[in-house]
Amino acid sequence: MDELTEAFRALGDPTRLRILRLICEARLNVSEVVSLVGIAQSSVSHHLTRLKALDLIREERQGGFTYYSLALDDKAPLWPLIKLARSAHDAHGDHARLTELLRRREDVQTLNEKLLEPGQSWRLWSAALASLLPPLEVVDFGCGTGVLTVELARWARHVTAIDRSESALTKARAEAARQGLHNITFLAADLEHLPLERASVDLVVVSQSLHHVDSIEHVLAEGARVLKPGGRMVVLELLPHDEAWVKSRLGHQHLGFAPDAVEQAMREVGLEHTQSVPAPRDATSPFKAFLLIGTRAAARTRTVKLRTTA
Ligand SMILES: C[S@@+](CC[C@H](N)C(=O)[O-])C[C@H]1O[C@@H](n2cnc3c(N)ncnc32)[C@H](O)[C@@H]1O
Known part of the structure; x- marks a missing residue:
């Protein structure tokens, strides 16, 4: 019960809720979250620490970056909370920005690989x-x-x-x-x-x-x-x-x-x-x-x- 109350309280913050929703959709690093939510890196780090303390997200290091992803699956007791967070109204257009970010990420990766093949850098x-x-x-x-x-x-x-x-x-x-x-x-x-x-x-x-x-x-x-x-x-x-x-x-x-x-x-x-x-x-x-x-x-x-x- 305490865990649920604490989680609800944490997600009462609209910015933290936005960050969780984004991480539900994709594994992201801090700078990516900053660019999507448009607030200072120190505030984003604070929100991420809070979400991690609740075991809602996990972090892992890769290629010099720390990435955050959802730590729960649909069997977890807090899963209904994640479902609620996902269905909340996207008033800031975060989803569109995330789609563009993921497209660019893919483009950069594809470009990096394709550039190695002469004539493929379309x-x-x-x-x-x-x-x-x-x-x-x-x-x-x-x-x-x-x-x-x-x-x-x-x-x-x-x-x-x-x-x-x-x-x-x-x-x-x-x-x-x-x-x-x-x-x-x-x-x-x-x-x-x-x-x-x-x-x-x-x-x-x-x-x-x-x-x-x-x-x-x-x-x-x-x-x-x-x-x-x-x-x-x-x-x-x-x-x-x-x-x-x-x-x-x-x-x-x-x-x-x-x-x-x-x-x-x-x-x-x-x-x-x-x-x-x-x-x-x-x-x-x-x-x-x-x-x-x-x-x-x-x-x-x-x-x-x-x-x-x-
Ligand atoms: C499939 S989207 C195409 C989006 C974009 N041109 C592209 O290629 O990615 C078709 C768009 O046409 C708009 N549309 C359809 N009929 C229209 C009309 N009679 N007048 C103005 N917009 C219309 C729709 O609202 C929709 O956003």
Whole structure:
């Protein structure tokens, strides 16, 4: 009983609760916890010591770092407390930051290994090639939680990131702020009716958003409308698939598309020189992607008839 009372008391501190929730999800070192929770290292160390004293977490040394992980399993008497902690509202967007941290960790490890194989350092290469682009005005159609948005913002002059989901936009804003990116405007709007001026952007990115919308024609038409003459639209979509569960679970309206049909729809809204980019094969996933690029037709030069005086 004392143990339970003590544990409840310890987790009455909101920051300590956040730290425990993060450690429930992944094994973390002190600096990682500091970067996720955003408080001083001395306070984080204090919270970790308290959680360790309650035997909720354990520490182990590896490669010069001390890592913390959950010390309980689902048979432990305090396990219901862990379940409660996990289900608490994530008001600070910790989960999104942790996901990004784990992705980076994996990337660094993969990069370290891949760098040993000549020609495999694709992340470095994509960053290098992106840096060769002119500073573009970009719109991200259906930005979701902003994973792609922040990558675009690293090289774009400015990104307008649009989504109808306020909760997705909140996460995307937090991620952009965490990464110190200030060249993004987040906008809650419907992709079929955008509050953007015509011919105002250089690049429209539509990544996995078309399968959510009612009318892909309306969304593509909005993309073409806001593009400057000569501007590009890049569409990443799924090939047709049979995973019908995505409709009820993820709100998809379409089970993928035939690339020819999307390409035709792009041409009908005034995009030309459409081309498809072959996607890498992944035999293990039922979802296979394709990429299409189109260019807004250049404005017709108006021929002005000059009146000649006799
Ligand atoms: C699968 S996510 C794509 C996220 C991101 N583009 C990416 O590739 O990682 C699709 C997003 O489109 C948004 N969306 C779907 N229909 C929309 C609409 N009509 N207007 C605005 N946003 C929409 C959803 O809210 C969701 O966040």
